Amino acid sequence: MVDFQDIDGHTLTDKHQTIQRIADEKAQNKQIPIRPIPVDAIFFMVQKMDAWILSQPTIIDEEYGLARRNAPKIQAKLAVHKQSKPHEIRNPDKEIGVLMGYYEQERRGQWKKLKYSKTRSVRSLLPRLDINQLQQDFEDVRRFVTVLRTLSE
Numbered sequence: 239m240v241d242f243q244d245i246d247g248h249t250l251t252d253k254h255q256t257i258q259r260i261a262d263e264k265a266q267n268k269q270i271p272i273r274p275i276p277v278d279a280i281f282f283m284v285q286k287m288d289a290w291i292l293s294q295p296t297i298i299d300e301e302y303g304l305a306r307r308n309a310p311k312i313q314a315k316l317a318v319h320k321q322s323k324p325h326e327i328r329n330p331d332k333e334i335g336v337l338m339g340y341y342e343q344e345r346r347g348q349w350k351k352l353k354y355s356k357t358r359s360v361r362s363l364l365p366r367l368d369i370n371q372l373q374q375d376f377e378d379v380r381r382f383v384t385v386l387r388t389l390s391e
Contacts, residue, residue, distance in 0.1 A: 287360065288330035290367055293375045295337070297366040302341045302352055325376060331356065 247253040291297065327333055335354040342349040373380040 286330050287364070288334050288356075289324040289327060290372055290376065290379070291334060291360075291363050292324035292327060292330050294367055294371060297363055298334070298337060298341075301362055301366060302338065302343075334359075 245253045246256045324330060331354065338352045338354045338359065341352040343352055344350075369379075369383065373383055
């Protein structure tokens, strides 16, 4: 994975040309079998994938159904997110952190609040997402899936 800022070029067209040049060099050196990359097949992550998780907040409950005394707070918070537009939330990662703080896990005989981790938590939550629902909720996800299907043909 490459950060958008690490790709040479000032415009999207410049960056596409840089990516295409690198791909062509790799293909010529037989490092990777690749064909030309269409401009519309290059995607940059401009929203946080945490918004995807907030768009289907029940997966948090399914994964961490460890609530003890905070069940009413969790249900109220989940109800809010079911009604909201997650792609409009400014800091979805912080919002998930608050939500996950309502969940508890027993460790060494004590109940401790769960903490949201972009590496550990996301690894278990992303596979639970319904891709069809994501495509309905997020235009960029729909386009991404369409391009992947086209490129795999």
